[in-house]
Amino acid sequence: MYRDGSAPCRADRSAVNNAGYAQGGALEENTASSAQAQFDTNVFGALRLINAVLPIMRHQGSGQNHQCQLTAWVVALPYLSLYSSSKFALEGLNGRATQ
Numbered sequence: 001m002y003r004d005g006s007a008p009c010r011a012d013r014s015a016v017n018n019a020g021y022a023q024g025g026a027l028e029e030n031t032a033s034s035a036q037a038q039f040d041t042n043v044f045g046a047l048r049l050i051n052a053v054l055p056i057m058r059h060q061g062s063g064q065n066h067q068c069q070l071t072a073w074v075v076a077l078p079y080l081s082l083y084s085s086s087k088f089a090l091e092g093l094n095g096r097a098t099q
Helices: 032-060 081-097
Strands: 014-017 064-067
Touching: 014 032, 032 064, 032 081, 064 081
Parallel strands: 014 064
Antiparallel strands: none
């Protein structure tokens, strides 16, 4: 995948999303703009990758999309509420994208 979000004309066999970062602190210490930045990277970055490669994979009739995640999507971690909530969102997004 290219930096501008476009994809090459072929999506071989798999796409791996390992992008993400953790915005720490108590929930009330975070601002709306820090939440937006967290979701832009962890959720919308993955969505841009999925949007770029999934149509190609569907056309090819094969391919896999992999999301690298910690356990933050299973259990909300203390002082990482923005990170955990972005990973919950990513899990929901990825679960439906492949169907």
